[in-house]
Amino acid sequence: MSKIIVLDELTACQIAAGEVIERPASVVKELVENSIDAGASTIHVEIRAGGIKYIRVTDNGCGFEADDAIIAFDKHATSKIRSSEDLDRVTTLGFRGEALASIAAVSDVELLSKTREARSGIYVHIKGCEVVETGERGAAAGSVITVRDIFYNTPARYKFLKKDSTEASYIADIVQKLAIANPDVSFRLVSNGNEVFRTPGNGDLKSVIFSIFGKDTAASVLPVKYEQDGYTLTGFAGIRDAVYSNRSRQIFYINGRCVRSKTIASALDEAYKTVTMKNKFPFAVLLLQVPLQKVDVNVHPAKAEVRFSDESAVYKLVYNGLTNALLYDNREADAFVPPPIPEPPAASSFQAPAPARHTLPEIWTRTEAVREEREILPAAPSAPAEEPALPETPETLPADSFVPEKEKDAPPAEQPVLYNSTSVYTDSTIIGQIFDTYILLQYGDEMVLIDQHAAHERIKYEEIKEVLKTPGSAVSPMLVPLTLQLTPAEHMALKTNLGFFEAMGFELEDFGGNTVLIRAVPSILDDSNIEDVILAGLQNKKTEGYTDEEIYTMACKAAVKANKKLSYFEIEELLKRLARLENSGTCPHGRPITVSITKHELERRFKRCL
Known part of the structure; x- marks a missing residue:
């Protein structure tokens, strides 16, 4: 007996529906896109119970002819294309005839639909692929x-x-993206x-x-x-206050279709690299019109x-368009002025006076004394003309420039120690802060570096x-x-x-x-x-309840950032709070908080020992 059978019509339809209809928001998307393709200027979407129990989409588009109303519910029935050649020049949002x-x-x-020329409307009732009722009824055009x-x-x-409210939020997200792409349609x-x-x-x-x-x-x-x-390329991009902690307000469209694109x-x-702060994302609604033969929209079930065919052309279009927009706005009175590119940070915020480069302050509280000493002591004498000046930074010379051949084969450097x-945190001496990012401690015979953001992120996560x-x-x-x-x-x-x-x-x-x-x-x-913390909690969040991963994100936004100057007392308080944690070795994302370099390793680097 044969093991292979042809599935019945209802089962086949339900399997096919699984590819297109994932949830109520999928239904709304397909129906609203059909309304847009029908030339509607007004679209009204009403839902109840998150769209699970009730969805109604009303438009004033061209409407269905009586002969088309039932055929439209057949598989692969469409008015958008006629043959496979048309797939290379699709201009409508729908075209597969599956929705x-x-x-x-x-x-x-x-x-219930009516064309502008018809005297009455056509009514069709279908349940589970079965036609329940058809007939003529009074209706407005659309x-x-x-x-x-x-x-x-x-x-x-x-x-x-x-939950109902969760499904409703999916629908709101879909409708607002369609509204942005079609400003000439009232939603x-x-x-x-x-x-x-x-x-x-x-x-x-x-x-x-x-x-x-x-309005903001x-x-x-x-x-x-x-x-x-x-x-x-057309659209709007954010300046000044229109920057956020995530990409949820960056929306891209290709030929009127909302898409995800790493290239864009x-x-x-x-384009915003020198305009916005690090880890901030500008608002952007960008609408690209791409020649139909250079883009394929038939690669994803939801067309997302x-x-x-030419990724670099799209990249250049977006980059040049945004750069020109920012520069043009820069010429306007009272307009946004991109901040200057900052100078590279000094090697340390606690450098000793110029005449005594080899000394370091022993504790944080000597910082003021060191600063005063810098102002009082005379400048270091200039080097004799016949002698080459010492380089300002060791990075200007190769790492092994002065290492004898026999020492080049020395064993590799000791690996930094990770602490937990x-x-x-309780027995170290605070030396200071370098690059406004790392806290520097002396712990016995070791130099300890603490990533202030990772440390504070772990504290906030536990709190x-x-x-x-x-x-x-x-x-x-x-x-x-x-x-x-x-x-x-x-x-x-x-x-x-x-809750x-x-x-x-x-x-x-x-x-x-x-x-x-x-x-x-709290x-x-x-x-x-607070705004960053709440938006981080809502980022791509449409389901009820929260996972550890989402709390990580909120803790990250609440934590002190890199490149932020901390006072001695702020560092001291940070160390006290770290000491009270059970796990103080890594941040919630798994990055190390503390790294140590031994005195022996430093002496080996300076060739004091082998």
Whole structure:
């Protein structure tokens, strides 16, 4: 008996639907893209229970002809292409003819549509690929598609859906990205009867940015417009305050389609290399128009990735376009001025006076005395003309320039010692700080270096975990509440995980729209950038609950950064808090906190011993 069979129609449809329909947000994406392709100027999306129980998309597009309304739900039925040759010049968002068939396979779907020329509309009701009812009904020009009970017939898929508010945040993220790509279309999203956001549809991209990201972001962006070799770049990029701790507000489009692209992200980073602070990411909405024959959009099931025939041309377009935009803005009065490139940091913040380069201060408290000595002592005499001047930095000479041949075969240098002992923090002498990044200690016969960011990150991580065990244990009320402007998707994610933030000690209050009022913060975050910490917690966060990895990210944003000057007392307090930790050897990401070099290794380097 044959082991191979042809699957029945319903099973085949459900398998195919799994590639296209992952969750309610996938349904909304496909339906809204169809509305855009239909030439709609107004699109209204309404959801209930996170879209799991109810989705309705209403548009004023061209509508369905009566003969097309039922055929549209067949597999691979499309009006966008006619043959395989058309795949090289796809201009619409949809083209595969899979969306409506996949949606109908796993839900209860109703379509009511009317063309502008028709006297009445056509109604189609399909459930699980089976046509339940068809007929004529009164309707306005355009289409209304209602989807109920997603995955009602595939319980294995249904049980993996998240909470209603979580699924709603996915939908908000999808709709806002489609709204940005289509500023000439008025979008409105309603969830459980409450309006999430609305865009004017006046063709002004900056108005859409204002509607979604708020007035502060809209006031801190500059326009981008550039053409090169048949490619076009438009959009807006951030200056001044429009920089963030993650890439969640960097959105890229290729020919109107929202995509992920490492090429575009790399060009953006390079253009802002000397403009923004390290580990800060500028706001960017970049829309690229690429010749159709030079981009392949048919490489990803959700069309979220594309393939370029010439990656370098795209990179140059984005880099040159952003660089020109920043330079042009620099010529305007009161405009953003890129900061000058900083000088390389000195080898140490605690160099001794010029006449006595070999001496080092023994403890931090001698810093002032050393500074005064520098001012009092005369300058070192210049070297005789016939003798070459000593190099300012040892890096100017090869490492083995003065090593005899027999010593070049000496055993390799000792490996630095990594610590996980508290005694190094309690029994050491504080020497100072170098490069404004590493704390320098003397511990017996060893020189110890501590990465201040890694150390503080470990402290913050342990403190956040401890606070979550005893919610609300230490809270600092704000004298003047802070306002935080979020996107609709971030606002929904915050509401989904409000319990987590409240357990940490945040007191948050809705302030209208997508703005949140911060009335109190955890005491452990008094000295942190609160906006960065909250946004880090919400980064790509649409599911309920929090993992260790996400707490790592929040601790990282709350920790003191590299290139920050610390006082003696700040260093002393940091060491005391490190000494109280059970694990003080590495940061939460696994990088070492402390490295030690022995006195013997230093003497060997200076050829005092072999």
